[in-house]
Amino acid sequence: MARPCGPENTFKPLAVLLFTTKQVVKAMEKEVAKRSQTITPFFNPRSVAVIGASGKQKKIGYVIAKNFIESFAGKIFLINPNAREILSHQCYPSLSSVPEEVELAVIAVPAKIVGEVLEECGEKGVKAAVIISSGFKESGSDGAKMEEELVMISRKYNIRLMGPNCMGVFDSSTMVDTLFIPRYRLKRPPRGKIAFISQSGASGIAFLDWAAGEKIGISKFASYGNAADVDEADLLEFLAGDSETKVIAMYLEGIKEGRKFASVAREVTKNKPVIVLKSGATGSGARAALSHTGSLSGSDEIFNAVVKQTGMIRVYDWEEMFDIARALAYQPGARGNRVAVITNGGGAGVMIADEIEKQGMKLADLREKTLSGLAAKFPPHVTLRNPMDLGGDADNERFQDALGAVIEDDSVDSIILVCIPHTPSIDLESFVDMVLDTKGKNDKPLTICLPGGRVSLEIRELFEENEIPTYPTPARAALSLSALVRYGRLKNGA
Numbered sequence: 001m002a003r004p005c006g007p008e009n010t011f012k013p014l015a016v017l018l019f020t021t022k023q024v025v026k027a028m029e030k031e032v033a034k035r036s037q038t039i040t041p042f043f044n045p046r047s048v049a050v051i052g053a054s055g056k057q058k059k060i061g062y063v064i065a066k067n068f069i070e071s072f073a074g075k076i077f078l079i080n081p082n083a084r085e086i087l088s089h090q091c092y093p094s095l096s097s098v099p100e101e102v103e104l105a106v107i108a109v110p111a112k113i114v115g116e117v118l119e120e121c122g123e124k125g126v127k128a129a130v131i132i133s134s135g136f137k138e139s140g141s142d143g144a145k146m147e148e149e150l151v152m153i154s155r156k157y158n159i160r161l162m163g164p165n166c167m168g169v170f171d172s173s174t175m176v177d178t179l180f181i182p183r184y185r186l187k188r189p190p191r192g193k194i195a196f197i198s199q200s201g202a203s204g205i206a207f208l209d210w211a212a213g214e215k216i217g218i219s220k221f222a223s224y225g226n227a228a229d230v231d232e233a234d235l236l237e238f239l240a241g242d243s244e245t246k247v248i249a250m251y252l253e254g255i256k257e258g259r260k261f262a263s264v265a266r267e268v269t270k271n272k273p274v275i276v277l278k279s280g281a282t283g284s285g286a287r288a289a290l291s292h293t294g295s296l297s298g299s300d301e302i303f304n305a306v307v308k309q310t311g312m313i314r315v316y317d318w319e320e321m322f323d324i325a326r327a328l329a330y331q332p333g334a335r336g337n338r339v340a341v342i343t344n345g346g347g348a349g350v351m352i353a354d355e356i357e358k359q360g361m362k363l364a365d366l367r368e369k370t371l372s373g374l375a376a377k378f379p380p381h382v383t384l385r386n387p388m389d390l391g392g393d394a395d396n397e398r399f400q401d402a403l404g405a406v407i408e409d410d411s412v413d414s415i416i417l418v419c420i421p422h423t424p425s426i427d428l429e430s431f432v433d434m435v436l437d438t439k440g441k442n443d444k445p446l447t448i449c450l451p452g453g454r455v456s457l458e459i460r461e462l463f464e465e466n467e468i469p470t471y472p473t474p475a476r477a478a479l480s481l482s483a484l485v486r487y488g489r490l491k492n493g494a
Contacts (some may be wrong), residue, residue, distance in 0.1 A: 006423045008070050034366045039230065039238040041128040043171045043220055045104035046074050049126070050097055051117055052108035053078035055086045060132060060180040061108045065089070067177035074174075077102060094163040095120045104128050106168065111135030114164065115149050122157025129154075131163035137226045138165050145215040147228050154229055166225030167201035170208070171217055173244060180219055181205060192217015193246035193329040195239045195459050197232060198263055199253045207251070211350050215464060216326055219244040231256040233264045240268040247328045249275045249321055255303075262306050269300065269311035273328045273487045275310050277321050311490045313483055320479065323471060327480035330467040333436040333488030336413035338364035339481065341387035343418035344426075346384065348451065348474060350389035352416055355478035361485055363375060372408045395425040395435045400450040414484065416477055418449040419458055428455070439468075445484045 047069055050123060054061035061080070068085065069087050077100075081093040092098050095105070095117070105126045107117055110132050110379065114278045121127055121129055136147040147164065154161045162168060168178030172191040189211040198204030201223040211218055219242065220364070222235050239245050248268070255261045273337060278300075306315045315321045319357050339361050343349040352365060361387045371384050378398065383389035388406075390398050406412050439446055446469040448463055450456040456472065463470040471477040 009399045025284035035234070036238045038235060041103045042130065042160070042162060042169050042222070043176055044174050046127070047077065047100065047102050048072065048074060048104045048106060048176070048435075049077040049079055050093060050106050050108070051121075052132075053080050053086050053091065053197070055080075055083055062124065063134070063180045063182050064087075064106055064108060067179065067183070070183075071175040071177065075100065083263055085146065090177070093122050096128075097324060098124070102126050104130070104176070106130045106132065108132040108180070111143070111146060111164070115146065115153060118150055118159070120155045122153060122159055122482075126157075126159055128160045130166065130168040130361070131161060131225075131228075132166065132168060132178065132180060133163075134165040134225075135214060136164045137228070137460075143374075147226060151228050152249040157358075161229035163225040164228060167198075167223035169223075170218075170221040172352050179205070179208075181253065187212040190215065190217045192219060193244070194218045194249060194325050195220045195245040195247070195445065196223050196249045196251075197224070197229070197235045197241065198251040199232065200251060201225065202319075203251045207249075207322070210318065210322060214322075216322070219246075223311075227256050227312055227465065233257060233261040233262075236261070236268055236274065237264045240264075240272060245272070245280045247275065247325050248276065249271050249325045251321075252276060252278045258302075258306070262310055265306070265310040265312055269439055269490060273374070273483075273485075274310075275315055275321055275324055275328070276307065276319070277315050278445050299353045307398050313486060319476070323469070323476050324483040326464070327445075327447060327469040327483055328487060330469050331447070331484055334414045334445050334481070334485045334492050335488055335492070337361040337433045337485050338411060338413045340364045340366065340409070340412040340415045340420065342386055342402045342406065342415065343420075344390045344392060344399070344423060345418065346377070346383070346389045348418045348420065348449065349389050351406065351474040352418055352449065352478060353387055355475050356416075356481075359478050359485075361482055364406075364412045366406065367409050371403050374402060376403050393422075393425050394422055394423070396427050400434050401440050403435065407439065407442050407444060410443065411483075414445045414447075414481055416447050416449060416481060418451075418477075419475070421450060421455055422452060422453070426461065431493055432459060435463070435468065445488075447471065447477045447481045447484075450476055469477070 023433045048200050050065045052061040053065040056062055065078050069089055077098045078089055078091045079095055080091050085091055102124055105121045107129055114133050136143040170177050170179055186209055191416050202222040224230055239248050267463055308440055341349055341352050366386055374384055383393050388402055448468055449459050450470055451472055460470040
């Protein structure tokens with residue numbers, strides 16, 4: 001006999017479905033958390049062994065050992081069978097002779113003995129290993145065979161591998177630093193909110209050097225090289241759950257597992273912006289990628305489709321990546337594409353207007369209430385329509401009034417402030433404080449354009465220290481703001 005279709009029986013299957021769905025979601029979350037936990041020892045280990053540590057200053061093993069001794073708070077074990085002491089630190093002849101547990105091993109020995117060293121790591125119970133050594137898949141068929149052996153050993157002992165042929169890891173909080181570039185040649189960036197993943201070690205170093213020079217903070221850096229085990233998707237998934245990371249930037253030459261990467265990226269971009277710079281788009285670039293990290297770069301058209309489907313932001317050079325990363329790290333996503341421009345230079349305002357349209361945004365139509373209120377305060381030569389040209393005689397107070405008014409205007413989603421700081425009416429000493437005080441905690445994103453040389457650079461640095469992204473050209477300011485518009489659209493499901 002059929003059951004009656006009353007309310008109870010109508011909703012019961014739905015309740016079962018919802019319960020089942022919740023169970024699936026929880027199971028997936030647990031699996032993600034479990035996978036991410038295997039990456040944690042690379043960035044936050046309790047103990048580290050530097051295998052191949054050296055007392056010779058020009059050796060990679062010397063630089064890595066020095067990095068850890070100078071700043072890592074955990075336990076450090078240096079491994080070299082031919083030395084008793086390096087940098088006034090005890091040295092062990094082998095990993096097996098270390099009397100304590102080791103979580104992370106940094107391996108910098110010739111390729112031919114890496115397998116033997118990794119086997120010893122497995123027997124010791126090491127959880128993760130960064131293999132700095134090169135001479136594997138990127139070098140040809142013999143190297144590829146050796147790399148396959150490393151993977152087999154890692155699976156046998158459940159060791160996560162980063163590399164081989166990589167720079168490894170830098171964490172600005174724990175000060176895990178496997179970068180083999182001396183700190184006097186490469187300053188490490190301060191702590192910040194941007195994480196950077198790079199398949200290429202050299203490209204990663206360029207990014208770090210730029211960040212340090214511009215005083216832009218990073219949270220974590222990882223150069224994973226040949227991706228024998230840990231790949232771009234693993235790191236992306238880990239950083240999605242990292243509380244110190246707000247923005248993830250990536251340099252890719254190829255993708256190891258396309259479906260896995262797309263699936264992870266689609267989930268990550270729901271909560272954090274992901275910026276990607278991918279090379280190997282041309283035939284020449286693809287061949288270069290193969291010889292560099294042994295990576296197959298794939299079709300650029302397919303990659304563009306993946307970017308669009310997953311909500312990532314693709315960039316095409318280092319400057320673009322750097323500009324957009326700090327905008328996303330410092331400012332909230334925009335609610336829409338309507339931009340107000342405030343400037344004390346008419347020509348700069350026209351240039352900004354062009355760039356806004358090129359980037360798919362539009363000038364906001366300011367409310368009459370806004371315009372009439374400012375007209376009562378400003379002299380007749382001020383152009384109130386957007387872009388708002390305050391005139392070459394504009395002082396801090398005029399900028400303050402204009403900025404405060406457009407912040408309150410609900411027809412404005414974001415703001416670009418353009419200042420020519422060389423004019424005598426601008427009080428340079430208090431201009432930054434004025435902007436910060438006026439903006440307050442308002443959630444409308446703001447980017448600043450300060451054209452010029454020495455004077456402008458000094459003020460740009462002050463704004464950056466206070467998390468207001470600031471640029472020397474209209475094009476860069478507008479491009480960075482457009483990323484905030486795109487990410488805001490993604491977050492709002494538009």
